[in-house]
Amino acid sequence: MSGAALEYQHVSVRYPGVADHVVCDFSLAVPAGSTCAIIGPSGCGKSTLLKAAADLIHLDSGKVMVGGKPTDPKSQRIGYMPQSYGLLPWRTVDENIALGIRVKYGTKADSAAVENIKNRLGIGDLGNRYPGELSGGQQQRAALARAFLLSPDVLLMDEPFSALDAITRDEMQDVFLSLWNSGHVTTLLVTHYVDEAIYLGQKIVVLSARGGRILEQIDNPLFGYRKARDGEEFLAMSSRLRGLIKKAAS
Amino acid sequence: MYMNMRKYTRMLPGWLRPLLTAAIAAVVLLILWQGVAVMMDAPIVPRPLKVFERLGLIFSGDIAAHAGLSLWRIAAGLVAAVGIGYPLGLVMGYVKTVDKFLAPIVYLLYPVPKIALLPILMLLCGVGEISKVLMIFLIIVFQVTVAVRDSIRAIPEETYYVFRSLGASFGSIFSDVLWPAVLPKFITAVRVAMATAISVLFFTETYGTEYGMGYFIMDAWLRVNYLDMYAGIVVLSVIGLLLFASIDFIEKHVCAWQYAGKR
Numbered sequence: 001m002s003g004a005a006l007e008y009q010h011v012s013v014r015y016p017g018v019a020d021h022v023v024c025d026f027s028l029a030v031p032a033g034s035t036c037a038i039i040g041p042s043g044c045g046k047s048t049l050l051k052a053a054a055d056l057i058h059l060d061s062g063k064v065m066v067g068g069k070p071t072d073p074k075s076q077r078i079g080y081m082p083q084s085y086g087l088l089p090w091r092t093v094d095e096n097i098a099l100g101i102r103v104k105y106g107t108k109a110d111s112a113a114v115e116n117i118k119n120r121l122g123i124g125d126l127g128n129r130y131p132g133e134l135s136g137g138q139q140q141r142a143a144l145a146r147a148f149l150l151s152p153d154v155l156l157m158d159e160p161f162s163a164l165d166a167i168t169r170d171e172m173q174d175v176f177l178s179l180w181n182s183g184h185v186t187t188l189l190v191t192h193y194v195d196e197a198i199y200l201g202q203k204i205v206v207l208s209a210r211g212g213r214i215l216e217q218i219d220n221p222l223f224g225y226r227k228a229r230d231g232e233e234f235l236a237m238s239s240r241l242r243g244l245i246k247k248a249a250s
Numbered sequence: 251m252y253m254n255m256r257k258y259t260r261m262l263p264g265w266l267r268p269l270l271t272a273a274i275a276a277v278v279l280l281i282l283w284q285g286v287a288v289m290m291d292a293p294i295v296p297r298p299l300k301v302f303e304r305l306g307l308i309f310s311g312d313i314a315a316h317a318g319l320s321l322w323r324i325a326a327g328l329v330a331a332v333g334i335g336y337p338l339g340l341v342m343g344y345v346k347t348v349d350k351f352l353a354p355i356v357y358l359l360y361p362v363p364k365i366a367l368l369p370i371l372m373l374l375c376g377v378g379e380i381s382k383v384l385m386i387f388l389i390i391v392f393q394v395t396v397a398v399r400d401s402i403r404a405i406p407e408e409t410y411y412v413f414r415s416l417g418a419s420f421g422s423i424f425s426d427v428l429w430p431a432v433l434p435k436f437i438t439a440v441r442v443a444m445a446t447a448i449s450v451l452f453f454t455e456t457y458g459t460e461y462g463m464g465y466f467i468m469d470a471w472l473r474v475n476y477l478d479m480y481a482g483i484v485v486l487s488v489i490g491l492l493l494f495a496s497i498d499f500i501e502k503h504v505c506a507w508q509y510a511g512k513r
Contacts, residue, residue, distance in 0.1 A: 054415035073417035080415035082408035090430035090507045099426070103416045130510040156415075 004065070005032035005186035006053060006154045011062035013048050013212075021060065022048045023212035028205060030154075032067075033184035035223070037201025039191055039241065041249035045212035046190040047083075050156045053188065054080040067153055077104065079152030079185070083159045085143035087131040093118075093142050094127040100150040109149060117145045121175060137168040141175065148179050157189040161196065173199055177224055194241045198222050198234065206244045215248055268498075272491075293476050305481040316466040317485050323379070323451060323462065324493070327386025328440070334387075335394030336436070340428065342395070343402025360392040365450055377458025385454050390443040397439035401432040434508055437501045441494065448490050463489070 007030070013023040022045040030036045038046050051057045053064050055071045055078075064071045066078065079100070080086075087096045097118065098109035118124045121141040131139055140161065147155055160176070161169045173196060180187060191197050197204050197220075204218040222228040222237060262270065280298050287297040305313070342349040342356075364385060371381040405427060413423050455464025463486045470478035502509065 051411070054411065056411050056414055073415050075417075078415045078417075080411060082411055084406065084408050086408050086412035088409070088426065088430070090433075090505075091426070100416060103413060103418045103422050103426070130507040132507065133510050150416075 004029035005067055006030040006188060007065040008049070008052070009063050009065065011049075011052055011064060012060040013045070013052060013057060014060050021211055023052070025062070026212050026214070027062075028214065028217075030186055030188055030203070032186050034202045035180065035187040035189065035200055036203040036205060037189050037191055037197035037220075038205045038207060039194065039197045039201075039245065040207030040215075041209045041245055042192065044207045044209050044248070046192075046207060047158050049212065050080070050158050050188065050190055053154065053156050054078050056080075076154075077150055077152040079147040079150055079155040081143055081147050081155070081157045081160055083162065085131075085139050087139055087142055087146075089131050092128050092130055093123065093134070096131065096142055097145045097149060100146045104150065113149060114145075117149050120179070121145050135168075136164050137172060140164060140168075140172050144172075144176060144179060148183070148185070151183060152185060155185045155187040157187065159190055159192065162192065169193075169196075174226070176200065181224075194238050194245070195229065197241065198228070198237055199224065199226065204241065206241065206248065208248045209250075216244055268495075272495075296477055296480055301477055301480040301484060304477040305484060308478065308481060309485075313463075313466060313481065313485050316461055316463050316482075317489060319461040320451060320455065320463040320486075321489060323382050323455075324386060324444075324447060326383045327447065328390055328444075330383070330387045331390035331394055331443075332440070335391040336398055336432075339395040339398025340402060340432070343399040344428070349399065356392060356395060360396065364388045365453065368454065372457070379459075382451065382454045382459070382462075385450055386447045389447045389450060390440065393439040393443040394436065397435040398432050401435040402428060405431050434501070434505050437497060437505065441497045441501075444493055444497065445490075448486075448493070452486070 008026050008028045011023055011026045012021050014021045026045075026049065028036075038049060040046055048057065052059060053066070053071055055064075055073050066072075066076050069076070071078070088099070091099065094114060097114050101107065101109035114127075115124065118127060121144060123138055123141045123145070126134065126138060126142075131142065134142065140163075147157075161172045164172060177200065189200060191200075200223070201220055202223045204220050206215045206218070207213065208215050218237075218241075220237070222234055228234045283295075283298050287295045338352070342352055367388065368381070368385060371384055375381040375384060409427055410423070413427065418426075451462070452464040452467070455462035456468045459465050463482055467479055467482035467486065470476070470482055
């Protein structure tokens with residue numbers, strides 16, 4: 001790991017017409033090639049932080065650095081995966097997967113690479129289908145394929161697996177980890193599932209209910225260890241996080 | 251019986267199925283027409299065969315010119331309405347401030363029955379071509395504007411996020427998001443407006459012109475030439491049918507995702 005691939009420097013955000021800051025003086029460094037999970041009560045500004053990193057909203061003050069430079073979607077590769085996957089209903093799965101490359105570089109994506117990532121994600125035979133014909137899990141796979149095909153400098157995922165049922169969610173977390181393991185894309189994900197944060201976050205950040213303040217940053221030794229769920233360490237970590245979130249919400 | 255028919259029609263190639271159902275509908279209508287004609291046995295309801303004979307005689311020499319001019323008026327009105335309504339709806343949907351200023355104007359004018367404006371149009375633009383085309387334009391333009399604007403507004407914010415996080419240009423957002431998102435409602439709006447446009451065209455063609463299907467039919471009526479009149483009505487309905495069929499055909503092809511999974 002070398003330096004921070006993604007760094008928030010005293011970021012404050014306020015939405016028009018609202019007096020209070022959604023995020024106030026937020027600072028966080030995500031080391032290159034690592035994953036970081038942000039967890040907190042709803043309305044704590046988690047999604048706002050991701051939008052700030054993708055330069056989708058105006059910052060009141062502070063800045064977000066990607067690879068040491070201020071975040072800029074034009075010159076950097078930023079993979080942003082919204083909660084609803086952001087697939088275009090009028091494009092086929094293949095077109096949706098290749099969209100990132102096409103929009104970013106104006107060139108066609110290498111079709112062998114598209115096939116390859118589709119097969120890895122188990123959607124190899126769905127290329128000609130439209131998103132509306134797919135299950136939630138399959139749509140999620142297509143969205144992951146699009147994000148990883150771009151090989152982004154940072155990957156930002158907003159509650160990526162929250163719309164899925166519990167079994168599919170477990171499955172998709174494994175799919176994500178296997179993709180992540182082959183390239184170690186710097187990833188910041190937002191979640192409201194404690195289990196998900198423990199499984200996918202090398203670093204776990206707990207946010208306060210208001211103002212997006214960091215209550216606690218935890219280096220998570222249980223990252224990527226599925227069997228941990230039955231162990232005592234997991235239970236201890238889980239109850240610690242739950243306690244923090246409860247405290248944050250009250 | 252019905253189920254059996256579905257089983258057989260399913261064996262036909264896709265493009266033939268709508269043609270077959272249209273043919274069945276036409277035959278049913280012709281049988282009804284024949285039945286009424288035989289029962290009434292009066293010149294006001296001639297038998298279909300006689301009408302088609304007459305149509306064959308006068309089509310190329312007479313009706314074709316009328317039909318062509320009617321079609322031209324529809325096409326001109328449609329092109330103008332789309333040319334103005336589409337970009338207007340696009341800007342109104344995409345830029346909220348523009349919508350704030352223009353929406354009240356559109357809402358004020360949209361519900362006015364356009365046919366009620368015909369006297370004003372005739373006084374301003376004369377009784378010739380312009381007022382007829384303008385009438386069709388007015389009927390279609392509001393529907394198109396509102397449909398396009400509403401479709402743009404219905405695009406989830408997250409769709410834009412994906413594009414902006416990729417550093418996409420407006421051109422790319424237009425061709426990948428705005429254009430396809432608008433198509434289904436846009437085409438529906440044209441289809442709905444087209445029906446009104448054809449009936450109003452008929453009405454406007456009874457004034458200040460000696461060409462067009464409206465003129466032809468009313469003129470035949472005044473001449474008490476019922477065969478001509480019916481031939482005109484048949485041609486007018488075929489024009490309507492062709493217009494609707496082409497809109498359906500275009501929609502099926504450019505909005506394929508709407509039909510996916512229902513194949």
